[in-house]
Amino acid sequence: MEIKPLNSPTAEQIRRAPKALLHDHLDGGLRPGTVVDLARASGYGDLPETEPDRLGTWFREAADSGSLERYLETFTHTCAVMQTPDALFRVAAECAEDLAEDGVVYAEIRYAPEQHLEGGLTLEEVVAVVNEGFREGERLARESGRRIRVGALLTAMRHAARSLEIAELANRHRDSGVVGFDIAGAEAGYPPTRHLDAFEYLKRENNHFTIHAGEAFGLPSIWQALQWCGADRLGHGVRIVDDISVAAGGEVRLGRLAAYVRDKRVPLELCPTSNIQTGAVGSYADHPIGLLRRLHFRATVNTDNRLMSGTSMSREFERLTEAFGYSLDDLQWFTVNAMKSAFIPFDERLAMINDVIKPGYAELKSEWLFSQTATTSRSAPPES
Ligand SMILES: O=c1[nH]cnc2c1ncn2[C@@H]1O[C@H](CO)[C@@H](O)[C@H]1O
Numbered sequence: 438m439e440i441k442p443l444n445s446p447t448a449e450q451i452r453r454a455p456k457a458l459l460h461d462h463l464d465g466g467l468r469p470g471t472v473v474d475l476a477r478a479s480g481y482g483d484l485p486e487t488e489p490d491r492l493g494t495w496f497r498e499a500a501d502s503g504s505l506e507r508y509l510e511t512f513t514h515t516c517a518v519m520q521t522p523d524a525l526f527r528v529a530a531e532c533a534e535d536l537a538e539d540g541v542v543y544a545e546i547r548y549a550p551e552q553h554l555e556g557g558l559t560l561e562e563v564v565a566v567v568n569e570g571f572r573e574g575e576r577l578a579r580e581s582g583r584r585i586r587v588g589a590l591l592t593a594m595r596h597a598a599r600s601l602e603i604a605e606l607a608n609r610h611r612d613s614g615v616v617g618f619d620i621a622g623a624e625a626g627y628p629p630t631r632h633l634d635a636f637e638y639l640k641r642e643n644n645h646f647t648i649h650a651g652e653a654f655g656l657p658s659i660w661q662a663l664q665w666c667g668a669d670r671l672g673h674g675v676r677i678v679d680d681i682s683v684a685a686g687g688e689v690r691l692g693r694l695a696a697y698v699r700d701k702r703v704p705l706e707l708c709p710t711s712n713i714q715t716g717a718v719g720s721y722a723d724h725p726i727g728l729l730r731r732l733h734f735r736a737t738v739n740t741d742n743r744l745m746s747g748t749s750m751s752r753e754f755e756r757l758t759e760a761f762g763y764s765l766d767d768l769q770w771f772t773v774n775a776m777k778s779a780f781i782p783f784d785e786r787l788a789m790i791n792d793v794i795k796p797g798y799a800e801l802k803s804e805w806l807f808s809q810t811a812t813t814s815r816s817a818p819p820e821s
């Protein structure tokens with residue numbers, strides 16, 4: 438009897454597979470119905486649609502603009518309805534619940550506290566209530582038999598000038614649910630070196646940070662993020678392929694920067710659907726993740742903004758499985774990469790890998806093998 442090599446998992450198996458998520462924006466992941474409810478409660482009257490399904494479609498289509506700047510305009514509406522403790526608590530709790538429901542077991546969720554002060558909250562209050570929301574979502578997930586751990590990343594907006602203040606905020610809350618720092622927003626014209634004081638402060642504090650770099654702008658942004666700012670991870674980093682050449686015969690050459698990124702195991706927080714929407718990449722099949730995985734870069738798969746992209750971790754895995762024929766082993770590889778690159782302590786990462794991720798995939802793989810064996814023996818002629 439011949440057992441076929443492990444082939445592509447089904448959508449249902451992907452949903453059950455344990456997943457780790459490093460790059461997901463809190464203000465990019467609201468349920469459309471929650472946006473509608475919160476707008477009504479706060480009297481925000483500028484939503485382009487007030488029926489949840491139509492609003493969801495509006496976000497996806499508006500984000501499908503082919504430009505990062507236009508993609509980012511859609512956040513005006515989500516941030517507008519996230520200005521009170523109740524709203525922030527609900528959005529954070531639902532975020533954790535939705536991810537758990539999708540089989541995510543570990544997530545780092547980012548947001549920019551400076552964008553949630555219009556209702557009179559302080560930066561400290563924003564962080565405290567979002568953390569409470571995450572704890573509530575974890576608890577609700579546990580009640581329904583799921584397990585998720587959520588850490589927050591505090592983002593500073595790269596066009597603004599509050600990054601040092603936000604870095605200090607992240608550092609103050611590092612023992613209470615905040616696992617690191619990030620900068621986000623339009624990339625072109627706002628190099629990460631504008632925020633060097635924030636990064637240098639975090640390094641002096643032995644704290645962790647990632648930088649959105651190499652998404653809308655290419656290698657210089659990645660180079661600055663790593664070699665001037667000292668980023669632990671790259672948010673997107675997808676343009677690192679500009680420093681990789683593949684000859685017609687298949688021979689691969691890495692430039693100095695790409696070699697550094699691979700040699701140093703710099704984690705790439707890749708977000709396939711988001712890249713297609715902002716025009717950074719043409720299609721799933723063209724996404725550099727295929728090449729980066731083959732070359733063993735520390736590639737991870739992420740959602741970026743589940744509302745704007747109409748996506749989830751399972752959907753990202755499904756699209757990649759369709760495009761590249763990935764097996765459960767590939768999905769496990771991405772998941773272990775993400776968990777290794779998380780900002781929580783080493784022993785806790787290891788425990789997640791050994792106690793949750795590997796056993797989860799082992800179970801799925803054995804189910805798959807069992808189903809193959811069962812199918813084969815059913816179709817075999819009866820023994821005489
Ligand atoms: O892919 C992205 N690239 C750059 N900035 C982003 C991306 N997605 C979201 N944001 C920005 O991050 C803020 C805090 O969460 C969001 O409000 C949005 O402006």
Ligand SMILES: [Zn+2]
Pocket residue numbers: 460462621649672741
């Ligand atoms: Zn992002």
